Amino acid sequence: MRLFPQSLRWRLSAVIAVVSVLVAVALSLLVRTEFSRMQLADARRVQDERIQLVVRDYGLSGDATLGAELDSTSIPAELRAAVKGGKRATYLERDATGAWIWAAAETNGKVLSLKTSYADRDRALDRLDEVLTIGSAGVLVLGSLLGIVLGSRLSRRLRKAASAARKVAEGDQETRVGATIGTRPRDETTELAQAVDAMAAALRARLIAEQRVTADIAHELRTPVTGLVTAAELLPPSRPAELVRDRVGVLRRLVEDILEVARLDTAAERADPVELELGEFVRRVASMNPDAEVRVTGEQQARTDPRRLERVLTNLLINAERHGAPPVEVEVDGLTVRVRDHGPGFPDELLREGPSRFRTASSDRGGGHGLGLTIASAQARVLDADLRLANAPDGGALVTLELPDRP
Structure with missing residues (x-):
């Protein structure tokens, strides 16, 4: 109380x-x-x-x-x-x-x-x-009225600043805290807003620089990796040749994933929505995993980008297959898709902070580069969908994807 x-x-x-x-x-x-x-x-x-x-x-x-x-x-x-x-x-x-x-x-x-x-x-x-x-x-x-007036004005400015700061944290590059609360009166709140704007600009510039470096490295690696793939295909059939081709394939997929992450980081990606039957679409995508069990409890038409949705579902199924344990259950209920495995579940750090690139899961769930869930989360944002990670009460990782009614 x-x-x-x-x-x-x-x-x-x-x-x-x-x-x-x-x-x-x-x-x-x-x-x-x-x-x-x-x-x-x-x-x-x-x-x-x-x-x-x-x-x-x-x-x-x-x-x-x-x-x-x-x-x-x-x-x-x-x-x-x-x-x-x-x-x-x-x-x-x-x-x-x-x-x-x-x-x-x-x-x-x-x-x-x-x-x-x-x-x-x-x-x-x-x-x-x-x-x-x-x-x-x-x-x-x-005195009480004066306190209410002054307190309301200060509280309103602080709430506007907090709302603008949350928008900036969510990736809105157009919002400025100082412009939101105004420059009059020029008090400590104004100074705080200017400091937050300066900090956001510095972080944004640093993030852009890091994204540019990541994209440049991936582009520079793409050409030699393509050459490696071609050279590996020319090797005579043998066990060493198979190992080389396998590792080169992994390297190629990693470079492609890094390039995709770099594109998604620019916030310039846009969805191309079309009408589709969500249950049937999920069944087709899940057919790549023979251990996946698909259950449709509520069929509904969805308006979304099928290419990006397929990418999200594919990454979730691959993550469940690599780091979880069978059976992998996929449930479609209206515009909600749930993917669940029966492995050790997500680590607490991942649930607390969300997916992060090049951060592997717990040792119980195996290794990885941390790009699968990162890409799935970023593509879900492009689709204006909500992707949530959790652990099932009786064990296993549970990912819930909710598509919007009107993207």
């Missing part, structure tokens, strides 16, 4: 909202404390000025004016102690009847005291609390 949102948008919104609340609360406490202090200071000043007038009038007339009392029994003990020795003092008292501001002064051994209600100032403080509460709520709402 996730306690916190995982989206960057909501995380940023939550952070801004929390910071807004903390700032609003801190400022509200600061304002309230300062206002309360100023209220009390002003009340003390006013009350002190009034008690000074009372003391002066008492000295002239002997009467307590302005509602003052002489030796009142209700004077707080703290205030009475503070005015001893002819001093003046003020005191804020809160009791069950309310809040009161006192002022007192000692004169001629008597204590003159003045008591005034502090309720008006408390009500002003309450009104300030209401204003601060409303303001804090407003700051929270505005």
Whole structure:
């Protein structure tokens, strides 16, 4: 169970909202404390000025004016102690009847005291609390909205960048991350997009160079290999001659496979689709392998390139024959073709990373150059088909080829 949102948008919104609340609360406490202090200071000043007038009038007339009392029994003990020795003092008292501001002064051994209600100032403080509460709520709402807006914008740009990067990873050479998210605002996201574009361009240039080298080597080998094939055919019949012809044939097929891989790497190959009966077509292709058992559970017309589809199926059958164990089962269900053997299955590395040229299978499945599945996978992409590798639950390698309804 996730306690916190995982989206960057909501995380940023939550952070801004929390910071807004903390700032609003801190400022509200600061304002309230300062206002309360100023209220009390002003009340003390006013009350002190009034008690000074009372003391002066008492000295002239002997009467307590302005509602003052002489030796009142209700004077707080703290205030009475503070005015001893002819001093003046003020005191804020809160009791069950309310809040009161006192002022007192000692004169001629008597204590003159003045008591005034502090309720008006408390009500002003309450009104300030209401204003601060409303303001804090407003700051929270505005901060949350601002966080959502900023987070949504940043999240949207990052999602666009991620989508464009996935297209680049899938081989789309026209997509640019920087152009997808735009150049405004020029922030860290823009810099990241430019860095990804630069990295993709460097990798693309390196891949093109490697493909060119592979194609050039294959082309250069084609002529001498053709000469070797011709020369091997002229050898007189013998066991050494058969071995030479066999190895030369393997070398020739390897060169042809490398040339095919080089062509497929250019991403310029295009399918030439036609209508065909998929079940009958698979039966014909599988007839090359006498150990293959074909089962058609759902016949359907497919529109695809028969030459490329035959290449895919042939490579899958050869891979099952060379590296698996009989029987080899081929099932056609609508537009889905499954090829399964009963050998040791695909190694985990192959299932995890996919087919890779010149990487052999596990020792249990025998050796190889890794070009068969690589070519099958590349031809499937040209057909806009989905080719998946897996291991059957009860053992053996399982390859599933799904042709599209509309290539």
